[in-house]
Amino acid sequence: MPVITYREAVTQALTEALDSDERVFIMGEDVGGYGGSYAVTKGMLAKYGPKRIRETPIAESVFVGAGAGAAMAGLKPVVEIMTINFSILAMDQIVNHAAKVRYMSGGQLSSGVIMRTVTGGGAGLAATHSQSLEPWYAHVPGIWVVTPATPYDALGLLREAFTKDDPVLFSEHALIYRLRGEVPEEHYTVPFGQAAISRRGSDVTLVAYSRMVHVALDAAQMLANQGVEAEVIDLRTLRPLDMETVFQSVRKTNRVAVVEEAWRTGGFAAEIASQIQEACFDYLDGPVARIGGEDVPQPYAINLERATIPDAKKVVNELAKVIGLKVTA
Amino acid sequence: MANGKKAGSQKTAARVTKAEGLELYRIMKQIRVFEEASASQYMRGRIRGFLHLYIGEEAIAAGAIPLLAKQDYITTHYRDHGHALARGMSPNAAMAELFGRATGSSKGKGGSMHLIDANIGMMGGYAIVGGQLPLGVGLALANNYKGNDSIVLTFLGDGALSEGEFHEAMNLAAIWKLPIIFFCENNLYGMGAPVSEVFAVKDIYKIAEPYGIPSLQVDGMDVLAVRDAMRDVVRHVRQGNGPYFVEALAYRFRGHSMADPNEYRNKAEEEFWKQRDPITSFRAYLVNELGVAEADIDALDQEVDAEIEAAVKFAEESPEPDLSELHTDITA
Ligand SMILES: Cc1ncc(C[n+]2csc(CCOP(=O)(O)OP(=O)(O)O)c2C)c(N)n1
Ligand SMILES: [Mg+2]
Numbered sequence: 001m002p003v004i005t006y007r008e009a010v011t012q013a014l015t016e017a018l019d020s021d022e023r024v025f026i027m028g029e030d031v032g033g034y035g036g037s038y039a040v041t042k043g044m045l046a047k048y049g050p051k052r053i054r055e056t057p058i059a060e061s062v063f064v065g066a067g068a069g070a071a072m073a074g075l076k077p078v079v080e081i082m083t084i085n086f087s088i089l090a091m092d093q094i095v096n097h098a099a100k101v102r103y104m105s106g107g108q109l110s111s112g113v114i115m116r117t118v119t120g121g122g123a124g125l126a127a128t129h130s131q132s133l134e135p136w137y138a139h140v141p142g143i144w145v146v147t148p149a150t151p152y153d154a155l156g157l158l159r160e161a162f163t164k165d166d167p168v169l170f171s172e173h174a175l176i177y178r179l180r181g182e183v184p185e186e187h188y189t190v191p192f193g194q195a196a197i198s199r200r201g202s203d204v205t206l207v208a209y210s211r212m213v214h215v216a217l218d219a220a221q222m223l224a225n226q227g228v229e230a231e232v233i234d235l236r237t238l239r240p241l242d243m244e245t246v247f248q249s250v251r252k253t254n255r256v257a258v259v260e261e262a263w264r265t266g267g268f269a270a271e272i273a274s275q276i277q278e279a280c281f282d283y284l285d286g287p288v289a290r291i292g293g294e295d296v297p298q299p300y301a302i303n304l305e306r307a308t309i310p311d312a313k314k315v316v317n318e319l320a321k322v323i324g325l326k327v328t329a
Numbered sequence: 330m331a332n333g334k335k336a337g338s339q340k341t342a343a344r345v346t347k348a349e350g351l352e353l354y355r356i357m358k359q360i361r362v363f364e365e366a367s368a369s370q371y372m373r374g375r376i377r378g379f380l381h382l383y384i385g386e387e388a389i390a391a392g393a394i395p396l397l398a399k400q401d402y403i404t405t406h407y408r409d410h411g412h413a414l415a416r417g418m419s420p421n422a423a424m425a426e427l428f429g430r431a432t433g434s435s436k437g438k439g440g441s442m443h444l445i446d447a448n449i450g451m452m453g454g455y456a457i458v459g460g461q462l463p464l465g466v467g468l469a470l471a472n473n474y475k476g477n478d479s480i481v482l483t484f485l486g487d488g489a490l491s492e493g494e495f496h497e498a499m500n501l502a503a504i505w506k507l508p509i510i511f512f513c514e515n516n517l518y519g520m521g522a523p524v525s526e527v528f529a530v531k532d533i534y535k536i537a538e539p540y541g542i543p544s545l546q547v548d549g550m551d552v553l554a555v556r557d558a559m560r561d562v563v564r565h566v567r568q569g570n571g572p573y574f575v576e577a578l579a580y581r582f583r584g585h586s587m588a589d590p591n592e593y594r595n596k597a598e599e600e601f602w603k604q605r606d607p608i609t610s611f612r613a614y615l616v617n618e619l620g621v622a623e624a625d626i627d628a629l630d631q632e633v634d635a636e637i638e639a640a641v642k643f644a645e646e647s648p649e650p651d652l653s654e655l656h657t658d659i660t661a
Contacts, residue, residue, distance in 0.1 A: 025474065051474070057504070062463045062497035069467020072452060073402070075474060077467075092494070096457045097464060101445075104454075106435035107658035108447040141659050166660040 001184055007177040009151040010040050010116070013158035014078065018048055021076060024162070027054035027063055028080030028116075037082050038118055038177055060086050065093035067113040068167065072101060076162065081117040084133045084171060098167040099142035112165040114158075119147075120173045120211055120261055122309055127297035130305075132261040134210070135268035137169045138238035144168045144192055145238040149213035151181035153236055156190030163189070173211040193240030197249070201229030204255040204319065207246055207272055209235040212259045218312035219259075223319075226327050238268055243275050250280045255323050257289035259310055264292030289322035291315055345553065350615050353552050355629055356395065357387040357608045360411040362637045363420055367410070367427055367441075370641060371587045376427045379456075380441050383411035385550075385582035388607035389514055390415035392555025393575075396563050397482060402450045402468045404461040405484040407442035408514075408581075409454040412484060416451045418444060420640035430647035437650045438658065458519075459485070459492030462511070466498045469507035469572075480508040480566045488519025490528050490536065499574070503540040506571035510562055511542075513576045514549065520585045521593040537574035549577030550605045553614075580605075 004012070017024045026041060032055035035042035045053040056063040060081060067077040081087045087094065094115065102110045121130030138145040146161065146168060148154040154172065161168040198213055199220050206216040213234040220230035231249050235241065250256045256276055258269035273288040294308045313329035320327050345353065364382045371380045383390070386408075394403070394415035405412045413423055418434060426433030427441050434446050442456035452468060455461040465483030472479040489495050490513065502509050515533055517524055530536045537544035543565070547558040555577060562573045580602035584591035615621040 057497070057500055059497040059501065061494050062466060062501045065460075065463020065494070065498075066467035066470050066501060069404075069464035069469075070471040070474065071467070072464065073468050073471030073475075075471050092457055092460055093463050097455065097460055101453070102660065103658045104435060104439040104443040105445040105447065105658075106433075106438050108435070108445055109452065110661065144660070164661070 001182040003180050003182055004151050005177065006151045006154050006172070006179045006181070007038065007040060009154035009183065010158060010172060011042070013155050014041070014044075016159070017076070017162050018044070018052060021162070023074065023076040024078065025052040025054060025075070026078045026080065027056050027067065029056055029058055029082050031055060031080050036080060038172070038174065041080070060090035061093055064090035064113070064115060065097060067115070068093055068098040068111045071111040071113040072109050076112065076114070078114045078116060081115055083129060083174070084117045084119040085129055085131050087115070087117055087133065094137070094143065094167065094169070095140050099140050102166065103142060110165045111167055114161050114168045114170055116170045116172065118174050119171045120175060121298045121305065122175050124300060124302065124305065126300040130298035132210070132293065134169070134171050134238055135262050135266070138268055142166065143239065146170045146192065146236070147210040147238060148172070148236065149176070149210055149234050151179065152183050153190055153196070155183055156188055157192070157236065160189040160192060171210065176211050176214070190236065192237045193242050194236065195242040195245040196234040196236055197231065197245065198234045199230065199232040201231040201253070203229045203253055204257070204323070204325065205231045205233060205246070205249040205253045206257055206259060206315065207233045207235065208259040209238060210261065212261055212310060215310055215312055215315060216259050219315035222312055222316050222329065223327055228325060228327055243279070246272065246276065247279050250276055251283045254283050254285040255325065256284070257291055257315065257319055257323070259291045259315055261293050261309055263295050264290055265295050267292045286323040289318050291318045345556070347619050347621055350619050351621065351625070351629060352395070353391050353556070354608070354611055354615060354626065355633065356391040356415050357552065357611065358630060358633045359420065359636065360387045360390060360414050361608055362633050363410060363414060363423070363640070366637045366641055367424065368583070368587060370427070375645070376441065377429065378440055379407070380427070380587040381408040381585065382581070382583045382587070383408055385602065385606070386514060386516060386579045387411055388552035388555055388611070389549045389577050389579060392552040393482065393512060393559045396556065396559050398479065400450065400477070400479045402452050402465070402479070402481045403483070404452050404465040404468065404481065405454060406458065406461055406486055406489070407454065407456040408486070409442065409444045413444040413446065413451050413454070416446070417449050418446045418451055420637055421643040422446070424640040424644040425647050428644040428647070429649065430644055431650040431654070432643070432647040436654060438654065459489040459494035461485070462489070462494050462498035465509055466502050466507060469502065469509035470505065472508055473505065478567050478569070480510065480563065482510045482512060484512045484514055486519060487513060487515040487517065487524040487528065487533065488522070490524070490530075490533065499537070499540045499542060499572070502572040503542050506569070508566050508569065509572045510566055511572065511574045513574070514579055515576050516579045516581045518585070518594070520589070534574065534576040542572050542574050544574035544576070546576045546578065549579030550602070550607045550610070552607055552611050
């Protein structure tokens with residue numbers, strides 16, 4: 001099987017779509033000559049030309065809204081929002097417009113705009129450039145929220161996004177663009193709303209999405225060294241959300257922690273934890289642990305920043321503290 | 330066309346035929362009667378939420394919208410009944426939507442501020458000030474991308490001029506030469522705020538100049554002035570010359586919405602504008618200048634009254650949406 005990077009996976013899905021569907025075009029800040037601030041659209045301007053690779057002004061509201069509007073007219077725009085932090089400037093178009101037109105029109109209109117963006121901290125960019133805001137969007141009915149953790153999923157989920165007639169927020173984690181992984185040569189897609197079991201285990205379940213899947217896998221390795229077998233579940237999409245896979249695992253392991261990079265207070269882990277206790281109360285041997293980003297604006301200094309984002313050690317420590325597992329980091 | 334000019338008044342305007350004149354009158358009258366009926370149904374508690382009436386501004390919708398071709402698009406703000414009706418939405422579907430009924434244009438899910446009829450390019454009714462502008466730009470981009478000659482007419486209030494989305498939309502439309510008309514309905518107030526106090530640019534139509542977008546100001550109380558100005562504007566934009574900005578001066582005769590006690594405007598000002606009622610003055614024009622018989626206009630009035638009365642009845646008798654509709658039309 002070919003091995004490609006997470007970045008190459010995204011680029012491949014975009015290239016396939018540009019090659020096969022005239023309705024597809026890309027627009028955003030620096031997607032042209034610069035090649036995308038995370039180099040995803042490198043070379044595309046030369047290959048596809050300025051009609052399909054459209055450089056926009058630094059004006060998130062209008063280029064996201066224009067993507068939503070063009071999608072209402074039957075095109076398949078991909079807008080690149082440089083990072084999820086800047087999506088806040090387009091929130092009106094995303095939340096009030098793209099996510100609402102189908103409902104407000106009684107099903108007459110829809111807006112299948114794909115909004116690619118980059119999420120997460122850990123690169124020393126401080127408070128305004130390090131946020132994980134996916135939970136904000138997952139809160140909103142009418143929009144799909146996709147959070148791939150691997151090259152396989154980045155390719156399969158982005159291919160799937162092109163088949164959707166509703167807005168997709170496709171959130172790529174900044175720190176895993178170089179992550180390598182196998183992808184089959186034959187065509188495949190990854191359906192929305194189907195979590196993946198990234199590692200099998202019977203003692204405790206770790207639920208995660210985006211880069212935290214890898215943190216959970218590292219934690220699972222530390223646990224395995226101490227004789228505890230963790231099952232790691234990658235949600236892959238926050239909306240639609242596959243809780244059935246989580247429930248099945250929890251009914252088997254009776255212990256569960258949810259790991260996310262977003263702030264712990266009001267984060268998406270709170271939603272997962274709440275659904276678990278509703279559906280699996282009798283199966284739980286302890287509280288559902290929530291491991292999230294520290295409730296602080298992300299700091300710049302490297303030691304402070306590291307203390308903000310969950311890592312494997314923190315996951316293991318929390319399992320000991322909250323669930324009472326006899327493990328140490 | 331020169332940038333930033335004031336368009337001619339009724340006297341210098343091109344003539345319309347009797348039939349055309351009667352049609353413009355019918356549209357204005359239909360809007361007026363629809364709005365009066367919806368106000369009275371609101372008072373009776375049958376229409377909920379915010380209800381923003383278009384009374385006083387009918388000449389804009391009637392003057393501009395019939396000039397569009399079938400495949401053109403409209404996006405607009407929440408004061409949208411006039412735009413929807415002038416575009417050809419059935420009064421039944423519009424009134425039923427205001428009533429929140431299953432037979433409404435959006436099956437009762439959108440309400441007064443979100444009138445949408447995709448079949449006639451009425452792409453909405455959006456209630457976030459300025460929100461319709463990026464969507465309009467996107468629809469224009471789609472036309473441009475597809476290489477057709479369809480255009481977009483996007484209405485905004487004077488209040489929206491201050492929103493960042495307005496400036497972002499003007500800029501993108503200008504650099505990409507998109508086929509969109511930004512039509513500012515300047516009724517002098519955004520809710521209670523006089524535009525002169527909240528917007529730094531005094532001659533609003535000149536806001537387009539630095540963007541390199543041609544613009545004009547027109548008398549929005551004069552249906553023929555709007556029509557004449559827009560005929561050229563539509564042609565200009567359809568020919569691929571890029572966006573256009575139009576400012577129409579007008580006045581809403583009622584409060585901002587039915588919830589507004591309307592205490593911030595002085596009576597003399599209101600009276601001044603009511604003297605210029607676009608329907609009364611155009612009726613006089615039809616009789617005096619075009620020689621239309623009063624009786625013909627009376628007959629038209631009666632037709633419109635009956636049509637709107639029937640729309641209210643239709644809405645009243647229509648069922649509420651089934652509860653199963655709650656969870657449909659969210660995503661496919
Ligand atoms: C973004 C936003 N801010 C505030 C409001 C509340 N609001 C609704 S209408 C309005 C005034 C808008 O005035 P204008 O654009 O002049 O339109 P008009 O009502 O005069 O037709 C305000 C402040 C809103 N709907 N959206
Ligand atoms: Mg106003």
